[in-house]
Amino acid sequence: MPELSLLAWSLLLAGAIVVGFAKTAIGGAAMVAVGLFALALPAKESTGTLLLLLLVGDVVGTWAYRRTVDRWMLARLVVPVLVGVGSGVVFLRLVDDQVLRRTIGVILLGLLAVQLWTLRRPTRAQGSRAAGRAYGALAGFTTMVANAGGPPMNLYLLREGMAKWTFLGTTAWFFFAVNLVKLPFMVALGLVTHRSLVLLPVLAPAVLLGAALGRWAVGRLDQVWFGRLVTAFVAVSAVELTFF
Template sequence: MTGISADAWVLLALAAVLIGFAKTAIGGLASVSVAVFALVLPTRESTATILLLLLVGDVIAVSHYRRDCDFGLLRRLIPAVIPGLLLGTLVLARVDDVVLRRLIGAILLLLLALQLLISARDRHQTQARTWSTAATAGVGAVAGFTTMVANAGGPVMTLYLLSQKVDKMRFLGTIAWFFFCLNLCKLPFSAGLGLINRSTLVTAAVLAPGVVLGAGVGVVTARRLRQQTFDRVVLVASVLSAIPLLLP
């Protein structure tokens, strides 16, 4: 903590507010916070600190949207999530900060490209897309991997849920429960890698009020948000957050 400058604290605080807002309104905006934390903190420390802050936001999101979850969709995804988490843990244990930082950026850009492709193809489709068992398992595995390595599983779930044509409240409830359970599962993996320590706990505790503030604003905003606006903001946030991570 002592190595963080005042300007860096301001950036981290704003990113914490954005995490809370993303958890209760526009999930894709969390990618911006991932980028900010990865740029300001050592990359491994950033993943652990964000995980703790995401859990704060998860608790708030679940408390607000607990009745809106589609548990049928979640049951089809969850079995494949654990292998994705294990693979992500292996990557975290073997790569250095520079490689991990660029990997996060590449993952975000890849997810952006996939979202653009599917959105363009399904522009006039009104019925939910039918996913095979293998494709659904693939979504779960990729969500587990990306959230373990880069805390960037949100865009994967966004693609999946948008293809299912879920309404806004069902979307928010399903996302809230999925990532609450997923982030709880990630805690022992992160602890086993030595990422949860005194420094990350203290940093997260200092920034947690920002998450609460952002979540409150997000709840109010979500009730007024149009789906078209949601889609556009997610795409813009994803590309803006990914590009800086790929630069030298």
Template sequence: MPELAWYAWALLAVAAVIVGLSKTAIPGAGTVAVAIFAAVLPAKQSTGTLLLLLIVADLFAVAMYRRQTDWKTLARLAPAVVAGVLAGVVFLWFADDLWVKRTIGVILLAVIAITLLRRRFASGVATPGPHRVAAATYGTLGGFTTMVANAAGPVMSMYFLARRFPVKEFLGTAAWFFAIVNLFKVPFSVGLGIITVPGLLLDLVLVPLVVVAAFAGRRLADRMPQHVFERLVIAFTIVGAVYLLLG
């Protein structure tokens, strides 16, 4: 077990709660957990440790929202996501932590700006042509950012928000998306050496907090108005993007 100060454990506990909530109530908030883990643990260990907690939260989210999923959207995203993950693997071999953070921060801010402009001046991604382009663009960026920093939450949140999904369909589609993608990432993460025994031991301590927060998030989602949900998604996405760009 890594030797950490009490305040480091407290921060990791907060991050674990955020992980659970982000999967079942507030997508985009997970980037805050990415920031906390990166601040407390070495970069590679933080990525691998957080990945396993995300998978646990994904499983609970899938169980809760499995009936509210847009499978056509996931099928359209799949090829681009695979390409993005593979690009992320290559990028990790050459880029240092600073370049990774800044690259993802720029991408996220660009995604936010484009999405807000589309929602203001157009009809989202409803027509077939733009939808295919958006799926390819967001899918590639989502695959890339999830591989290099577990930071695809804001990217995909902007895509699902542009699709104008209701709260439960948004959460169900996102749950299946991340469950599949995060499991797909495991062999690459093992090969890159970012999943470690100390990280597994940390996960054993933090998993109960993730589970409790996931159930709390489900109750929160049942009571959350659509407009509040959308504003929270955008707000947490901006916070995560700024952190990754300037942190």
């Protein structure tokens, strides 16, 4: 077993539960796990370890919402997401952790401002291919550099007015595919360590617990509150990355 303090173990267990909850309920909540893992482990190692647990949550999420996925939406996002992931790999090699966090935070704050502005307008342009490409590229970029692709993707799907269950199914399958693409890059960059592999079976049950809690909670949220909570988690994530 890895030699970690009691506080570090507590942070990792809490983060793993949040990962599971995010995969079956409020996707933006995964940013809380990013922070918890970064407090418990070195920054780069925390990214690789968290990716393995996100994949565990992805398997649960794709199974739970296998009948409510918008496959056409996913097909449209393939190319821009791959462009974003490739840009993220290059960016990871060029900047330190602090610049990385603040860059992502500023991007998310900008997206949030656009989202809130469009919600105030009586009519919104939905289904824009250009917007889809831009959000897809940002999701690929931010998920590669900090496992933070949820907020851009969430904002895009909210902008499209997607129903709650379709939203959950589409994001589940989207991030399962994206995280699989990221995995070999993370291994090549040395972000997935031996300790990451040892921690995986230890923390996986906590992910499953969080997924069960999320599945229970999301069934009790109506569409309006679901959208509000997603937006709130995006806002908290952006502020955390930018200023802390």
